[in-house]
Amino acid sequence: MVNRAAKTDVVGTGFVVLDRVYENDRKAFEALGGSCANVLWSLAMLDRQVAPVLRLGADDVGQHLIAQFRCAGADTRFISTTESIASPILVQFTDTQLGTHSFSFMCPDTKAEFPRYQPIDHQEVEAAATVIEGCSVFYADRLSPAIVSAMETVAKQNGIVFFEPSAISDRTLFNRAVDCATIIKFSSDRLGSELLPTLSGKNSIAIMTHGAKGLEVIQGSNHIWSEAISIPEVKDTSGSGDMVSVGLINHLVETGQTAATVDLHAVFKGVRAGQRLAAANCSFLGARGLFEQASPQLARRILHEAVN
Template identity: 55%
Template sequence: MMIPRPDTIDVVGTGFTVLDRLYADGDFTAEALGGSCGNVLVSLAMLHRQVAPVLALGLDEIGEQLFTEFEIAGADTRYIHRHPGRRSPVLRQELDTHSGQHSFSFTCRDTFEEFPRYQPIGHEELQSAMAALENCALFYTDRLSPAILDAMAQAYQGGAIIYFEPSDIDHTLFEEALAITSVLKYSSDRLGPELDELVAASAAIAIVTYGADGLELRHGYERIWSAAYPAERVTDTCGSGDMVSVGLIDWLLARTGPRLSGLGIHDLMGGVVAGQRLAAENCAFAGARGVFQQRDAAYVRSILAHARHTFPA
């Protein structure tokens, strides 16, 4: 496999990356690379974007499986570090395919033992990826830690778009991260009341999600509503938010310069709609990346291209 040079990297990312174990209607169905960061990065790699994950995994069978999935997808795996004595993270998903509803657990279904949890990168991983961080077009993360904040700052100083998708808030780090964030995507139900005013006062373009209803783009106090694209069939809604990010990031990579200079929320609608259409397609399949696994990357690319014709640059 050809390893891309640092100056050709589209996306450097770090954050929640786990092995998903999927149980559909009570039965074990599959296991695959998952977590929001893992889903977004491996999907973009499958779409032939130059992607470099920066991760800290265990030197174990699960770590090997996650590493191999990134490698097969075409990602640059030089910055995936595997540590002896560390166990790679696992997450269990329980899916009811009749309702499309799902739940998650960090315990084994059979033994009730706790699965190993995600651990963020540290100084070693950060230092190894400096050249990539300085030369990427976009930096993605869904978690914060001191080393991740430093990685974000390094990418920002190099002119990258900073795409931040938090699931919770660490107030000691969040305001520093928000100050250099280009696009902030978060759930209204989970973080809305806590973040809305703080984000409105920032320079970040916000994407606030409302589940099956749709999402809202915000910049300061300017707002645009984008209703969800209707799904023809709903088997599993897991991964819908990740597919929105995949569609938007792919669109951003094709259209923008550093830091979204001069672009407002109206300009991002094409990428948002592309992501929403991909999310709707993904709902027809079990698993967070079901559309990639049951169809293929060329089919996904055709979905994104349709939105490109609807919202030309």
């Protein structure tokens, strides 16, 4: 049960879908998916007070996604459903022999296009204003005018704004998001050349990922390299980046960081914890396989041992 009186640790919005996972070309299962979903669900399973702010369709898929968040212990009051849209679905193809995965918005059986993600609007932000203004961390991996407005509100309240972009669509919105972000996590392949020059004169802390090699934690002219953690057998690498975000955000909340206090050392320590969680998660099928097929207790132990 969600403790309504407790301060919300993490409020988040962004890419949340129903994942239809195919293992070696055979349908294996359906589950809550998307980076935002993986991060928020996992943090809720770690007993953090989490509130997703989302816009889904008033359909069976939407109800299933809401139920998944609720079962994890998240506060689902701020997930709106509407008849005018359909909840998004994404197909994931996993090759457990090679440890690789790919994604598609097309049904492999009918070749029909699945519904896509729809961002929240100002109506959803206004309904969640209390938890947004009082949260410790605001997570976003997609942008809309309403999402950027929420990010700016959190920044003014000295909350940590964690921005995890995968692409740049609206340059004006993107620049506003970067300006108010405390931490920005992005792929070197996708956004490295565009973002690094922009961040050089800012106080924000960047996490630039380099796939299986590792990642860099950057603030100004300070760069810290963090090697990826290897494991004997890799079954599925999906969700690895999300687990790094989970470990970092969990550490920031646990240590009571704010936008004013968080520094390169605290971020690096949280990132290392997240990398250990990501490595362990690769032994399981699915983006949150460690939580679902082992236990949240194991995840907590991995994170605790990593920072102590």
